[in-house]
Amino acid sequence: MLSFLPHSLRGTLAALLLILNTLLCFSVLFPLSLIKLLPIAGLQVLCTRLIIRIAEFWMTCNSGWMALTGNIQWNIEGRERLDYDGWYLVTSNHQTWVDILVLQHNLNRQMPMLKFFLKQELIWVPVIGICWWALDFPFMKRYSKSYLARHPEKAGQDVATTRKACEKFKTTPVAIFNFLEGTRLTPVKHAEQNSPFRHLLKPKSGGIAFVLDAMGTQLRSLVDITIHYPDGNPSFWDLLSGRVRTVVMRCELKPIPVEFLGCDYQNDPVFREAFQAWVTRLWAEKDRLLGELHQQYPHKKAQS
DSSP: OOOOOHHHHHHHHHHHHHHEEEEEHHHHHHHHHHTSSSSSSHHHHHHHHHHHHHHHHHHHHHHHHHHHOOOOEEESGGGGGTTTTEEEEEEEEEHHHHHHHHHHHHHHBSSSEEEEEEEEGGGGGGGGGHHHHHTTEEEOOOOHHHHHHHHHGGTTHHHHHHHHOOOOOOOSSOEEEETTTTOOOOOOHHHHTTSSSOHHHHHHHHHHHHHHHHHHGOOOOOEEEEOOOOOOOOOHHHHHTTOOOOEEEEEEEOOOOOGTTOOTTTTHHHHHHHHHHHHHHHHHHHHHHHHHHHHHHHOOOOOO
């Protein structure tokens, strides 16, 4: 809509709108998060649902400034199979921080709001940490093998803490999200890993195994998302300034094998090997799909 403006002005305007949107939503969310502290179950459930609506409004407003300052052609398939009242485990390839806003834009109100497992320390991030806590993002503290060797009494506490945090999801549908690669794809990282995949880094199975152990049968299906940018992987500034022209996204709904629910990934080597093999097959299928998308939607010369 504002394509007649220089990219720098569009980017500045989008950044200001994002900041204002965040502060406005936080001003409503914060009082509700305080009310949610009251030990009244019905009130807590009501506050949770209202806070989720605020977050969905925040994402809708972000979609608004993306449409205002840019002109993205969205090529999306598979989203129609999703259910707003479902319980899902969600994963995607990870190429840029833009992925998160792309996912939020296309999945908002199509399925439950995406929730990430976060490191416990992130709760102290100004403003956003409170929002994550109010939205019931699970905060977890993982212990290394060396730490557990010195403190065996801590074994299993991370899963127990997460199970407790996930109890509230029994009353509200949820979509737990995990980037299996654990970090953004770059040519340097790809080379350092000697990745067997052409378009992906090696997947890390432990994260989603931890989720399935903690949440058991609550999660009914896997939503496997694949994102491709024909213009090349954009920076966050590219998105703000309207330089992203095309986004291709595919959503595939896949069953979670029942034998993988509630198992101990860390201490059961037989399960760990089987689970890693399943994840590797998923990643091989995604790599083939990305290869097809690269052929169907080849790289375009970026705008100056």
